Structure formats: structure tokens, C-alpha cells
Amino acid sequence: xxxxxxxxxxxxxxxxxxxxxxxTLDSNLKQDVKEQYTTYKIVNVSSNETISPEVATIFExxxxxxxxxxxxxxxxxxxxxxxxxxxxEGNRALRMFIGFGAGKGxxxxxxxxxxxxxxxxxxxxxETTLRMGFFGGSLNSIIASTxxxxxxxxxxxxxxNAH
Numbered sequence: 001x002x003x004x005x006x007x008x009x010x011x012x013x014x015x016x017x018x019x020x021x022x023x024t025l026d027s028n029l030k031q032d033v034k035e036q037y038t039t040y041k042i043v044n045v046s047s048n049e050t051i052s053p054e055v056a057t058i059f060e061x062x063x064x065x066x067x068x069x070x071x072x073x074x075x076x077x078x079x080x081x082x083x084x085x086x087x088x089e090g091n092r093a094l095r096m097f098i099g100f101g102a103g104k105g106x107x108x109x110x111x112x113x114x115x116x117x118x119x120x121x122x123x124x125x126x127e128t129t130l131r132m133g134f135f136g137g138s139l140n141s142i143i144a145s146t147x148x149x150x151x152x153x154x155x156x157x158x159x160x161n162a163h
Contacts, residue, residue: 025149029113029122029157037115037160039075040067046084055087058140059109062147070155071162078121078160082111082150105129107142111150113159124153 042064044056059082062072086108107128113121127147154160 024127025153027122027153029124029153029159031157032155033121033159035115037077038163039073039077040160041074041076041078043079043081045081051084051087055107055136055143056082056084058143059084059147062144062150063111066148066151067154067160070151073163074117074161079114079116080111080154081114082109084109105142107146109146109150113154121159122157123131124150127149135139 007075043059046056059117063080063082067080084107086106088106107126109126110123111126112123115121126149128146
């Protein structure tokens with residue numbers, strides 16, 4: 001019984017100290033493509049005037065790493081273009097001390113897949129919000145999480161075949 005209470009205590013502390021985030025994901029990637037695609041190329045189509053290149057780099061590196069973990073190879077069969085529409089890191093101190101939406105950070109990304117001939121294969125739209133947590137949460141982890149969830153949707157669609 002003591003062990004159970006310790007476990008509950010540890011879980012409660014980790015929830016209190018960690019950050020609370022939410023993600024909305026909408027995917028319309030085609031499920032039954034006739035063509036056999038075996039490679040991908042990632043392209044950043046975000047506006048560098050409104051989005052920091054560092055944010056795009058973090059997203060792209062995490063997306064590439066996850067796709068490689070799934071066994072996908074880089075090439076030219078499918079163009080995976082991502083557009084970071086909005087990024088606001090918010091205020092970590094407000095998230096940490098007030099929470100409940102104060103100082104929230106947000107990330108919005110549209111990732112589109114087209115084949116090498118420009119045929120539209122679908123897109124993944126993500127909206128991620130970091131709201132509260134004792135340490136205020138890390139937006140780098142939110143960017144990475146968004147990239148990983150996007151890669152998971154690409155894998156689920158089976159548009160690209162692993163080697």
C-alpha cells in the first residue's frame with residue numbers, strides 16, 4: 001500500500017511540475033495510393049520573415065529523424081513540405097506561476113505531401129498549445145512532439161514504403 005501511495009505521489013508531482021499541452025491534429029492523407037513511393041524530400045516553405053529559422057530547423061530535424069526511424073529513405077519520390085504558420089513562445093514565467101492560459105505558447109504547422117509530379121497526396125494540420133506547468137514547459141519539446149506526430153500520420157497513411 002505504501003508503494004501505491006509513493007507512485008501516486010510521484011505521478012502527481014510530475015504532472016504538477018511538468019507542462020500541460022494540447023494538440024489538435026487533422027490529417028487528410030490519402031490511404032490507398034496506387035503508386036509505390038519509396039523516398040521523400042523535406043522542404044521548408046515557411047516565411048522566414050515571420051518564423052524564426054531555428055523553429056523550422058528543430059521541426060525539420062525531428063521530422064527527418066522520425067521518418068528515418070520508420071525506415072524511410074531520402075530521395076525525390078514524395079515532397080514533404082511544411083509551413084509553420086504561427087509560432088508564439090508565449091511567456092514561460094506566466095505559464096509557470098499563473099497557468100490556465102496565461103503566457104501560453106502556440107505552434108501551427110501545415111505539412112503537405114505531393115509526389116514528384118506535383119500530384120497532391122494530402123496534408124497534416126497541427127495546432128499545439130502549451131498552457132501551464134511549474135517549470136513553464138519547453139517549446140522545443142512541443143516543436144519536436146509536433147514533428148513526431150506528423151511523421152506518425154505519414155507512416156499511418158502508408159504513402160511512403162519503408163525499405
